[in-house]
Amino acid sequence: MIEGKKCSNVVLKTRKIGKWVDVSTNDLFKSKKVILFSLPGAFTPVCSEKQLPGFEENYDKFLDLGINEVYCISVNDGFVMNAWADQQKLRKVKVLPDGNADFTRSMGMLVEKKHVGFGQRSWRYCAIINDGVVEKWWQEVGMNNEGSDPDPYEETTPENCIEYLSKK
Numbered sequence: 001m002i003e004g005k006k007c008s009n010v011v012l013k014t015r016k017i018g019k020w021v022d023v024s025t026n027d028l029f030k031s032k033k034v035i036l037f038s039l040p041g042a043f044t045p046v047c048s049e050k051q052l053p054g055f056e057e058n059y060d061k062f063l064d065l066g067i068n069e070v071y072c073i074s075v076n077d078g079f080v081m082n083a084w085a086d087q088q089k090l091r092k093v094k095v096l097p098d099g100n101a102d103f104t105r106s107m108g109m110l111v112e113k114k115h116v117g118f119g120q121r122s123w124r125y126c127a128i129i130n131d132g133v134v135e136k137w138w139q140e141v142g143m144n145n146e147g148s149d150p151d152p153y154e155e156t157t158p159e160n161c162i163e164y165l166s167k168k
Helices: 024-029 046-059 058-066 078-087 102-106 158-166
Strands: 011-016 019-024 033-039 069-074 096-097 110-112 120-121 124-131 135-138
Touching: 011 078, 011 096, 011 102, 019 024, 033 046, 046 058, 046 069, 046 158, 058 120, 058 158, 078 096, 124 158
Parallel strands: 033 069, 069 096
Antiparallel strands: 011 019, 033 124, 110 120, 124 135
16 A cells, blocks of 8 residues: 555656756655656647646646645656756746656656556556655556556646645
8 A cells, every 4th residue: 555655755856947956755744745746748739738847737726735745756867858848838836857757666656657658657547646655645546567558647637636635
């Protein structure tokens, strides 16, 4: 069971103002209640047209419901994640590059996406993380390494987060 699990401390290699900046997940999650959602790849259709925009549009609602920050993580490098954030005109959701897949692997969400030429990527999931511990977890059905999934997006929506947080 992932709910109740303490997140591993992983150092993510980010790019800020032309420099490499190491960011630890301990620092991102400590003493905060955050939403972390993961997706297979920047610039991909479901991620770019539905998931990321949905979290961006609902950001203020999340804050009103007690969330301190919303993070989008993907097995992409910092250059790609920053370019995608710019292309998406993000102003609120923060992108986190997990280029080496260290965090994704620690969460048990690393899958093969060779059937579409991606290599190893993250399965789509979403979590409420409270002071570094997974409080609530959603993941899409059909996780596999064969590419036999239709890239589902039903469980990991901002609406499911809002529904959960509204009941707390």
